[in-house]
Amino acid sequence: MPAPLLVLTDFTPAADAALAYADMLAARLQVPLVLLHVNRNSIFDPEAFTGAVAHRSEGEIAVALEERIGKLTVPAVPAMTTGRSTTAILEMVNQHRPALLVLGKPTPGDLPEELVTTTSLTLLRESHYPLLVVPASTVIKTPQCIALAADGNAFRLTTPAQSAQPLLQALQATLTVVHVAEPEDDDSCTAALHSVQAAGLLQDVATPVRTRGVRNLDIAKGIEQVAHTIHADLLVVIARRHSVLGRLFHRSITAQLIRQSQLPVLALPTAS
The missing domain is CATH 3.40.50.620 (HUPs)
Structure with missing residues (x-):
């Protein structure tokens, strides 16, 4: 089963x-x-x-x-x-x-x-x-455009979180890897795309994978900005272990996006 x-x-x-x-x-x-x-x-x-x-x-x-x-x-x-x-x-x-x-x-x-x-x-x-x-306000329809936020650092998903890959494959939606950089930094998505590929999230995904970089001091707002621009209807975030510790609650990008986003948010916990 x-x-x-x-x-x-x-x-x-x-x-x-x-x-x-x-x-x-x-x-x-x-x-x-x-x-x-x-x-x-x-x-x-x-x-x-x-x-x-x-x-x-x-x-x-x-x-x-x-x-x-x-x-x-x-x-x-x-x-x-x-x-x-x-x-x-x-x-x-x-x-x-x-x-x-x-x-x-x-x-x-x-x-x-x-x-x-x-x-x-x-x-x-x-x-x-x-x-x-x-x-509660989500329109119930199959996602057509997915924004996947990545910071460019290597990560490894927990074993249960690896079930996200078949989900991304089955949805057959347009997928955009989003990277937010500080205003003085390079907003290239090369490292972000590579980290997502190395984690196996894009394996067997049939649709072309796009990238979009943006500069913003507020990472959560930058992610939401891109999601709005590309008309995303599902947001995927990498929930790193340090970001879900209680003492870092107010600095957690995952927490901010869950709290603020009007889109469904799929949070994928990492093992490292």
């Missing part, structure tokens, strides 16, 4: 948008879904990624899961667990070994952005699995 996509749901509109997006990707990849709800023990759980806790019985949760599964185009199984959010999610990741995790990002104002970002970075750091964060 192929590795599924593991979708986290709290039955909010943002989670439903993430599920619809995951359904579209799973159909393209021809893989199943696992729809996971974490029934938290306490409304004071600091790792929760919802604003208000809706108290549901196990029966109500089961019905809500089945209602959503009934609308999908790919096979899916429901899953429910209890506990602190990230700990419970990691236990289910170890059980199902998915190709990637999918998380919905609420509309700004519905939830503190740093709560979503902190949860995302914790999952990246502790699970080593790729994480797709889907904004």
Whole structure:
């Protein structure tokens, strides 16, 4: 059985948008879904990624899961667990070994952005699995243009994150490697393209790979600038280990992009 996509749901509109997006990707990849709800023990759980806790019985949760599964185009199984959010999610990741995790990002104002970002970075750091964060406003369609941000330094993906390569291959989208340089530096993408190729991300990708360099003191803004210019509908970022450490939270490019981007962000954790 192929590795599924593991979708986290709290039955909010943002989670439903993430599920619809995951359904579209799973159909393209021809893989199943696992729809996971974490029934938290306490409304004071600091790792929760919802604003208000809706108290549901196990029966109500089961019905809500089945209602959503009934609308999908790919096979899916429901899953429910209890506990602190990230700990419970990691236990289910170890059980199902998915190709990637999918998380919905609420509309700004519905939830503190740093709560979503902190949860995302914790999952990246502790699970080593790729994480797709889907904004609630995302239009559900197969990505046609992907921006892949790379800094030009060598990297090696974690073993679970290597599942991103078949995804890029299956989408058959236009792919642009994006490199952001400081204003006084060379904005050539040669090193960035080479690092992505060396990591195996472009292996067997049928469509031509483009490059785009830009100079900007704010790397996250530079990436978003290019993504907007090329009309990207999916952003892929390399989540280096140093960038997902809590003490570097406010300097993390991955954190900034997850927090600010209006595009779905696929974060790929590295082993080195």
